[in-house]
Amino acid sequence: xxxxxxxxxxxQKDRSRIGGKGFALAMxxxxxxxxxxxxxxxxxxxxxxxTSTGLRDQMHMELYRKPFEEMRWExxxxxxxxxxxxxxxxxxxxxxxxxxxxxxxxxxSRRPVSVRSSAPGEDSSKTSFAxxxxxxxxxxxxxxxxxxxxxxxxxxWSDRALLYRQELGLDVEKSTMAVVVQKMVFGDRSGVxxxxxxxxxKQSAVEAxxxxxxxxxDGTVEPDxxxxxxxxxxxxxxxxxxxxxxxxxxxxxxxxxxxxxxxRRRAPLRDREVKEVYALAMKAESLFGSPQDAExxxxxxxxxxxxxxxxxxxxxxxxxxxxxxxxxxxxxxxxRGLRTKIEKELIPGMERVAREMxxxxxxxxxxxxxxxxxxxxxxxxxxxxxxxxRDCIPFAHGMRLFGKIYNDLMKPKDPFQFISLLAxxxxxxxxxxxxxxxxxxxIRKDPSNKACILEGKGDDCKPxxxxxxxxxxxxxxxxxWEKGRLGEDRDRLMKLVLQMASRPEKGTSARAxxxxxxxxxxxxxxxxxxxxxxxxxxxxxxASYRLRDDDNIYLDKIQGQVLAAVEEGRRRIQGRxxxxxxxxxxxxxxxxVQSEAPAHKEDQKAQQPAKKKSFSLKSxxxxxxxxxxxxxxxxxxxxxxxxDLFSFQKGEILVCDAxxxxxxxxxxxASAIVxxxxxxxxxxxxxxxxxxxxxxxxxxxxxxxxxxxxxITVDGHLGIVIIGEATL
Amino acid sequence: MxxxxxxxxxxxxxxxxxxxxxxxxxxxxxxxxxxxxxxxxSDDLKSLYFAxxxxxxxxxxxxxxxxxxxxVDNRSNKASDFRWAMAATATGKAKExxxxxxxxxxxxxxxxxxHLKDFVHSPTCAFCEIKVQTFFVVTRFQHVVEVxxxx
Numbered sequence: 001x002x003x004x005x006x007x008x009x010x011x012q013k014d015r016s017r018i019g020g021k022g023f024a025l026a027m028x029x030x031x032x033x034x035x036x037x038x039x040x041x042x043x044x045x046x047x048x049x050x051t052s053t054g055l056r057d058q059m060h061m062e063l064y065r066k067p068f069e070e071m072r073w074e075x076x077x078x079x080x081x082x083x084x085x086x087x088x089x090x091x092x093x094x095x096x097x098x099x100x101x102x103x104x105x106x107x108x109s110r111r112p113v114s115v116r117s118s119a120p121g122e123d124s125s126k127t128s129f130a131x132x133x134x135x136x137x138x139x140x141x142x143x144x145x146x147x148x149x150x151x152x153x154x155x156x157w158s159d160r161a162l163l164y165r166q167e168l169g170l171d172v173e174k175s176t177m178a179v180v181v182q183k184m185v186f187g188d189r190s191g192v193x194x195x196x197x198x199x200x201x202k203q204s205a206v207e208a209x210x211x212x213x214x215x216x217x218d219g220t221v222e223p224d225x226x227x228x229x230x231x232x233x234x235x236x237x238x239x240x241x242x243x244x245x246x247x248x249x250x251x252x253x254x255x256x257x258x259x260x261x262x263x264r265r266r267a268p269l270r271d272r273e274v275k276e277v278y279a280l281a282m283k284a285e286s287l288f289g290s291p292q293d294a295e296x297x298x299x300x301x302x303x304x305x306x307x308x309x310x311x312x313x314x315x316x317x318x319x320x321x322x323x324x325x326x327x328x329x330x331x332x333x334x335x336r337g338l339r340t341k342i343e344k345e346l347i348p349g350m351e352r353v354a355r356e357m358x359x360x361x362x363x364x365x366x367x368x369x370x371x372x373x374x375x376x377x378x379x380x381x382x383x384x385x386x387x388x389x390r391d392c393i394p395f396a397h398g399m400r401l402f403g404k405i406y407n408d409l410m411k412p413k414d415p416f417q418f419i420s421l422l423a424x425x426x427x428x429x430x431x432x433x434x435x436x437x438x439x440x441x442x443i444r445k446d447p448s449n450k451a452c453i454l455e456g457k458g459d460d461c462k463p464x465x466x467x468x469x470x471x472x473x474x475x476x477x478x479x480x481w482e483k484g485r486l487g488e489d490r491d492r493l494m495k496l497v498l499q500m501a502s503r504p505e506k507g508t509s510a511r512a513x514x515x516x517x518x519x520x521x522x523x524x525x526x527x528x529x530x531x532x533x534x535x536x537x538x539x540x541x542x543a544s545y546r547l548r549d550d551d552n553i554y555l556d557k558i559q560g561q562v563l564a565a566v567e568e569g570r571r572r573i574q575g576r577x578x579x580x581x582x583x584x585x586x587x588x589x590x591x592x593v594q595s596e597a598p599a600h601k602e603d604q605k606a607q608q609p610a611k612k613k614s615f616s617l618k619s620x621x622x623x624x625x626x627x628x629x630x631x632x633x634x635x636x637x638x639x640x641x642x643x644d645l646f647s648f649q650k651g652e653i654l655v656c657d658a659x660x661x662x663x664x665x666x667x668x669x670a671s672a673i674v675x676x677x678x679x680x681x682x683x684x685x686x687x688x689x690x691x692x693x694x695x696x697x698x699x700x701x702x703x704x705x706x707x708x709x710x711x712i713t714v715d716g717h718l719g720i721v722i723i724g725e726a727t728l
Numbered sequence: 729m730x731x732x733x734x735x736x737x738x739x740x741x742x743x744x745x746x747x748x749x750x751x752x753x754x755x756x757x758x759x760x761x762x763x764x765x766x767x768x769x770s771d772d773l774k775s776l777y778f779a780x781x782x783x784x785x786x787x788x789x790x791x792x793x794x795x796x797x798x799x800v801d802n803r804s805n806k807a808s809d810f811r812w813a814m815a816a817t818a819t820g821k822a823k824e825x826x827x828x829x830x831x832x833x834x835x836x837x838x839x840x841x842x843h844l845k846d847f848v849h850s851p852t853c854a855f856c857e858i859k860v861q862t863f864f865v866v867t868r869f870q871h872v873v874e875v876x877x878x879x
Contacts, residue, residue, distance in 0.1 A: 057807030064811035065868060614878045617733040620864065621872035720870060
């Protein structure tokens with residue numbers, strides 16, 4: 001069976017082996033439409049690759065190590081990255097390579113092509129999922145084409161596809177992927193046409209941009225839009241875009257450039273052309289029997305059809321979070337804009353708000369004013385949370401974008417090697433921890449301090465220790481996590497610092513600086529004229545890594561101010577006499593404290609009475625995600641509330657539901673981190689990398705499976721937590 | 729946890745009933761020895777049964793040390809096992825039971841292995857019960873839970 005089929009050889013029964021996209025192109029070409037020449041790589045090539053390389057077996061291991069229902073989106077992204085790296089690292093077997101090479105070389109040689117996904121079933125009218133799989137434009141040379149075919153295959157398992165795994169019926173044994181390798185047409189104007197508008201069934205819609213349409217499809221270039229009457233093709237309205245950018249072909253791949261001035265003022269299509277594009281959609285519709293969504297391009301005034309598929313509307317319920325996750329994929333330019341906003345606007349804004357709140361003399365407020373203050377602070381905190389979700393979380397994609405580009409170029413053995421280029425970038429939480437470690441060093445030098453701290457007489461410590469403590473508290477005392485503040489109890493904080501003082505120094509310091517060699521190797525892969533782009537990309541990724549932690553710290557400072565006001569309220573209520581407190585139900589302050597105070601999950605702490613049942617279950621080895629390499633054994637400290645955190649002993653393993661940067665001041669004492677929330681790029685994982693300690697994230701129900709004092713082993717290489725000793 | 733325990737017990741029962749054979753580990757002065765046995769399990773999961781002739785090495789080992797481990801799994805010897813296969817290692821103590829006191833167990837065992845009727849009733853054959861102390865249940869390649877059983 002032929003694995004590479006030119007369009008003109010495609011017949012009806014090939015449909016399932018070349019996928020909907022390839023089949024539609026062949027049909028359109030047969031009907032006389034202008035379709036750039038293409039070769040379809042059939043699904044048998046994918047199957048052969050998977051079978052003969054053993055990749056299928058590896059995928060079983062990778063995809064099913066945890067049930068998908070127990071995985072967060074970030075873990076799914078990580079899984080997709082690992083799978084993508086397997087495809088990058090696994091060359092085509094020589095027999096398969098030979099079979100594909102000859103037809104590609106004879107037809108395309110050094111001519112530029114696009115390499116597009118064409119998953120069977122993907123374009124059926126039931127399930128159309130545009131954009132779940134990858135396509136590449138302007139690829140040159142047979143070797144590069146073959147590499148990109150592997151990337152398209154890998155995208156069958158992209159994070160986006162994995163999110164829609166149920167609808168797609170994704171299954172390692174059954175799912176498959178065909179590829180279309182198509183001659184590149186460098187159109188000067190391109191776009192999409194909807195034979196039937198997704199929002200109005202009596203209308204059609206045309207969208208157009210200057211240059212290549214990749215920019216329109218991925219949302220980086222805003223298109224002009226025309227609405228037409230679906231029946232007559234009459235133009236009903238034109239909605240011009242702010243025409244600023246154009247996506248053009250580079251030596252390889254594409255580049256975003258500024259649109260030249262004269263074009264900015266002119267719509268990319270004339271009315272006659274809009275109608276010609278509409279006619280293309282109608283012709284495709286009569287060919288395939290249902291309304292089509294088609295991509296097209298004008299090259300020297302000739303209209304070419306690039307692809308067509310049935311129109312479907314994805315009905316998303318408001319509970320479906322997946323569209324939001326998909327929206328986290330951001331382009332380089334979008335991320336650049338976000339960074340400026342976060343650094344110049346949001347962080348200074350959060351600092352200012354926290355500072356202003358800090359300036360309020362809470363004890364001087366009347367009860368009702370304090371009640372108002374609590375409500376006000378809570379509202380402000382909620383607003384900032386919303387902003388954080390809207391702007392800060394998406395910026396974390398900067399790391400992911402970098403990781404993908406890094407892996408494509410460097411093909412590293414470890415798909416997360418790129419993180420070592422990002423670590424050590426001066427995070428605020430690490431600076432805070434360093435201040436605590438320095439304080440510990442002062443105590444170590446003069447043991448007389450130790451006695452003062454142990455007796456709870458911190459004020460009798462040496463002046464430099466008192467000053468050091470004040471410095472920490474001034475800067476970070478209000479830093480909060482869900483359950484408490486760093487500065488809420490000085491004595492306890494000092495006892496924690498004392499723990500640090502009793503630890504040999506080398507274990508408590510974050511690793512400084514990023515490894516230079518990796519950076520050099522990475523940059524050396526770029527041509528001279530692309531160096532500044534590479535540097536900017538790296539810088540953006542580092543900012544993304546650092547800000548992921550930092551913006552939380554600033555947010556936590558606002559939360560700290562909420563807690564400070566609530567603490568003041570609680571103190572006043574507790575100070576009241578019994579008689580007074582009988583009237584509390586109608587009291588403003590009481591209500592404010594009750595409604596704004598973080599709920600304490602007492603039930604988690606409650607010890608189950610030991611029942612004498614004949615069967616009992618105990619977790620022995622739990623699978624999570626390997627988020628920081630290394631192995632550690634020690635006693636678990638399960639952190640449910642602030643007293644757990646302040647009781648942290650050196651060498652213990654931090655076990656948490658979700659690590660917040662406001663809590664990570666104990667990390668210099670910890671020998672490993674275990675977290676229920678999963679991912680390679682989350683706070684627990686990031687801080688663990690900074691200190692070079694093992695970390696396993698995504699451990700289901702970690703805080704209930706593990707108890708404080710349990711002896712546990714954390715295998716950060718394999719992502720495993722083992723509870724108990726090895727002996728029976 | 730109670731819900732989880734019930735699920736694990738259900739899965740265990742299914743596994744034990746679906747598999748006719750298991751691997752029995754015994755030892756002799758520190759030398760481990762593994763052998764294949766046809767086994768059956770009690771409904772309450774507390775006992776496993778198997779039969780062996782008295783001249784076997786495993787029987788000799790058991791006479792010296794009654795502590796055993798039994799491995800039961802449902803692998804198909806394909807890569808998909810890493811996702812789907814389940815393995816359970818039971819640890820406990822084995823002892824021989826005679827036909828009179830073990831009547832119910834005999835019936836249970838022969839219902840599962842009717843073709844072993846003559847073998848079990850041979851005077852040279854020992855019918856043994858393992859009182860299980862712990863099941864170590866492995867799924868998804870590396871996910872391990874322990875089910876402890878009080879006598």
